[in-house]
Amino acid sequence: MYSEKVLEHFRSPKNLGELEVYDGVGYVGDPGCGDHLKVWIKVDDDRIKEIAFKCQGCPAAIATSSMMTELVKGMKIDEASKITDHLISVSLGGLPEPKEHCSNLGASALRAAIDDYYSRERLKEDS
Ligand code: FES
Numbered sequence: 001m002y003s004e005k006v007l008e009h010f011r012s013p014k015n016l017g018e019l020e021v022y023d024g025v026g027y028v029g030d031p032g033c034g035d036h037l038k039v040w041i042k043v044d045d046d047r048i049k050e051i052a053f054k055c056q057g058c059p060a061a062i063a064t065s066s067m068m069t070e071l072v073k074g075m076k077i078d079e080a081s082k083i084t085d086h087l088i089s090v091s092l093g094g095l096p097e098p099k100e101h102c103s104n105l106g107a108s109a110l111r112a113a114i115d116d117y118y119s120r121e122r123l124k125e126d127s
Helices: 004-011 060-072 085-091 099-127
Strands: 024-029 036-044 047-056
Touching: 004 024, 004 060, 024 099, 036 099, 047 060, 047 099, 060 085, 060 099, 085 099
Parallel strands: none
Antiparallel strands: 024 036, 036 047
């Protein structure tokens, strides 16, 4: 039921773990299924230099989180904020219809981490 690409990212997730030093962190949970995802980003020169995630969820949630980190690593932060759940899903060769919602976690947690990054930057400017 899953594509080869989904299985590959599920079995060997990329950028799994957590960053000790980071510029933004985002957390989202899906109230429907209880899965949750936390994403850390390190930003340098307006680019996502490092990214890591921890996910407690289904195989699709883990695979889409992993794919999301691969897509945005090295990307300009404003471009990364436009990454959609659809792009993540397509990059994995698609998800079975009942699992389409799982890709929301990756896109939402990334946006939360980017929002956190901007909030921290504003705080630095204000101080
Ligand atoms: Fe909840 Fe996949 S079933 S994220």
